[in-house]
Amino acid sequence: MTQNHLPGMESSAISVLKRAVELDQSGRFLESLVCYQEGIQLLIDVLKAVNDDSKRGHYRGKIKGYMDRAEQIKAHVNQKKEDGKYHEQVRIADDATGYSYEAVFKPYISGALTEVWVEDPYIRHTHQLYNFLRFCEMLLKASCKVKTIHLLTSSDDADGGPQTSALAELKRNLSTHGVALDLQYSSTIHDREIRFDNGWIIKIGRGLDYFKRPKGRFSIGYCDFDLRQCHETTVDVFHTKHTKTL
Known part of the structure; x- marks a missing residue:
């Protein structure tokens, strides 16, 4: 320099x-x-x-x-x-920016991370499916070696075609990157949480769906989610040594 x-x-x-x-x-x-x-x-x-x-x-x-x-x-x-007492809370204010998945999850990702569980009842509509895709992309780019991603969500009974085909395509595509996507559906799931096998548990009040719709296709934040405005929500972070048995 x-x-x-x-x-x-x-x-x-x-x-x-x-x-x-x-x-x-x-x-x-x-x-x-x-x-x-x-x-x-x-x-x-x-x-x-x-x-x-x-x-x-x-x-x-x-x-x-x-x-x-x-x-x-x-x-x-x-x-x-x-x-076993770690608890951290982050409050995301309405219209706040700077909370992309990279920003929110980076502190909890380590080289030891190999398996992820996502429980979110709202991975159904197109924008929610894209949110899950972005989350998977974030994991692929992160400094870890994720081999399996488990998704537990609710089935879109009214229009299940797009959800089923989108997740099937994502499953096939992830496999080409050496990552298995385990899909399960539940009609009673309500809570939202993401668990990492390195012990971290992240509970987001709105799940992965905390971004607001962009004001237009060429507005700032349409592509870069660090610049996308957020809905108000709370992120609670815990740590446990027994993630896999939860």
Whole structure:
């Protein structure tokens, strides 16, 4: 990195670490940990490019402070997980943006993740089926090796053709990526939750269907769901050592 790039890298580090502190203060610890780690790496890159000794000392102090806080958060999260008492809640405000599936689920995805359970009664209509497709795409792109995705949903009795054919096509397509899709239907399912076999359980009040319709086909947020406005909903995150037996 040249000196010309230094201001931009420093600005990026400050922005990411500011977000980390905000998430930390609101109790969203895992999200804050991701931001702390990204911000610390950016500061380390800045440190490598700085020649002034006083500035280098300043950056070393900042890096140490953020690393200490990140270690404290990691220890806190691990202890809560060990005790089976981890609970984190995120409130998504009406019209809020920045809550794509990548943003919501990234903190809970790890290399150990191989199996996912999705229980959502509303994977029936076209936009809901596309939501599930996007969720599957997110898993394929993530830093994990998912081999099986289980979907438990309700059957669209009124017009079951589109649902059946769409999920059958998705099942075939996922298999070409080495992922099995296990489909099951229930007429009594009501609750919505997503379980990962690394222990994380994510309960979203609206399930995967928390995005608002775009205002038009060429409006911002039509393609990029980080820019798509959301319905108001709540995301509750828990951790258990016994995900597969739930």
